[in-house]
Amino acid sequence: MRPIRLPEPPGGGMGTPEIFTGGAATVVRRAVVIGNGSPGAENQCLGLVRALGLADHLTLYRVTRPQGGINEWLHFLPISLHKLIDQVLRQFFRNTRFELVIQGRKPYRVPNGGSVGVSSVLEADTKKIVAVARDTFDKEGPTLIVACGWDTISYSSSIRHLASDSVYVIQIQHPRSRLDRFDLVVTPRHDYYALTAGGQQEVPRLFRRWITPQEPPGRNVVLTVGALHQADSTALRLAAIAWHDKLAPLPKPLLIVNIGGPTRNCKYGVELARQLITSLYNVLDSCGSVRVSISRRTPRKVSDIIFKEFTGHPKIYIWDGEDPNPHMGHLAWADAFVVTADSISMLSEACSTGKPVYVIGTEHCKWKISAFHKTLQERGLVRPFTGLEDVFGLEMPEFSAPMVQIGFAALWQDAVQQYATKRL
Known part of the structure; x- marks a missing residue:
């Protein structure tokens, strides 16, 4: 090992x-x-x-913010005004047939x-x-x-x-x-x-x-x-210990794939999932193991394609969102990362480890998110993921959490x- x-x-x-x-x-x-x-x-x-x-x-x-019912349409309001309107509506329509429309079925907590x-x-x-x-x-x-x-x-x-x-x-x-x-x-x-x-x-x-x-x-x-x-050196060392029994035995090198979800400035759909699948197959021979993380923002149609393609593959494991979350363990034990372009947080964490980071989907981004990716590439912190590169052979600049x-x-x-x- x-x-x-x-x-x-x-x-x-x-x-x-x-x-x-x-x-x-x-x-x-x-x-x-x-x-x-x-x-x-x-x-x-x-x-x-x-x-x-x-x-x-x-x-x-x-x-x-108040949740459920009509409140899902009021999130554009300043929070103080939103809470006031919710309080008035709940009081006014209490014990009426419109109460469920106002507060929804889920209790506010x-x-x-x-x-x-x-x-x-x-x-x-x-x-x-x-x-x-x-x-x-x-x-x-x-x-x-x-x-x-x-x-x-x-x-x-x-x-x-x-x-x-x-x-x-x-x-x-x-x-x-x-x-x-x-x-x-x-x-x-x-x-x-x-x-x-x-x-x-x-x-x-x-x-x-x-x-x-x-x-x-x-x-x-x-x-x-x-x-x-929070992924500083201390947190990563603790995560490495906590996830040792689960991740240490995996064949190396270990490639971590983090899949987020489309945003207003980075829109994509099933075409990105298919592109990711093709590129992963191209680099699979150089990987000992691949672990894929699906986030809460990942569209169901995207995650379904990933699960259908890779479930049962001997080299690939897919985390489906059930606790415990292996994210910190992945940051500590990974040898390289592939991250979808929508997630600034996941990219920032991966780059801070000093390990090779590859991004897929930047062509779908615009406005300030596109500027963010341009900065990362200019500093040599990330590379596009095409499936044609040696994902574990990239020398990264000094860029660490400490x-x-x-x-x-x-x-x-x-x-x-x-x-x-x-x-x-």
Whole structure:
């Protein structure tokens, strides 16, 4: 069995950055994460908190919209207005024949945090978060607030407005307007594609003022190549141990195939599934094993084709979504990856391992997602998957999770120093 290799974090371990052991005004001992129920968004928050050494000192809150019935048509509304309308409708039509139309058949509930590795989740409450931040400030210092997703913006900005002396607010993903509402905004570089020459040509002049962002990034904006995540060297080593008995005995080299689902800016259908099947057969002789992961976003017609073609194949195993999720184990044990072009999160995680990453379906992408893929290819982080390449012979540049962590630690140090100067 060929041993796996994972990048070693500098200094023997990340631990808690030195910035958290300074003067009383700069010490940060706890974090609050505000999520929106999407694993992709919440994992970005948790990844940043991990990089800052606060993974064991965080509380996860979740913003939840009313679900079921007519609410499925109201998700375009601001969340506060949506909740108000839902409350009024439920009260008005209670015990009438229209009650089922309003609330649907499924009960409204706050999902737990199992999908993001947190045992319990609290319903987001601005007043409660502000009160706790103020009450704990003298003993624990400022509370780090990390939020991600459109529905979290009103919560995080309100918290900063109400308790600016007790919190430091980081918003992940571009909030579209008024970036001065946050201490820091962390967003992918491709969110600014609308300001490039190519982006301007793709947008009719009439709509340009509505395409965000409208201004270049300011001093409180940090641009990333892809999405933040939790797959650092420590997490991968733990996953390698946890999945050793399952994945270590597999014939090597191991190719991991991650299949996402079509999005607004990356549309595809069964034609991509057929293309993937043909390309996999072309490289199968060089693989010891292939493990295919189907995501929740994968269309049924795509997954059906994959299952029909590969079920029972001696070299290929397909994960069908049943727990436990092998994703972290795959990141740790893979020798190479093939990822569909729609998933920025999966591509970001795979690239951070430093292993060969191949992408299929980029020709179906447009707008800022196309710009994202262009950046990855220019940096030598990915290659197109055609089935004609030696998928295990590609030398990858240095691009690892610890490097990302160091970058954010340095960034955070500068941010906290600015915060301390403001207070003093």
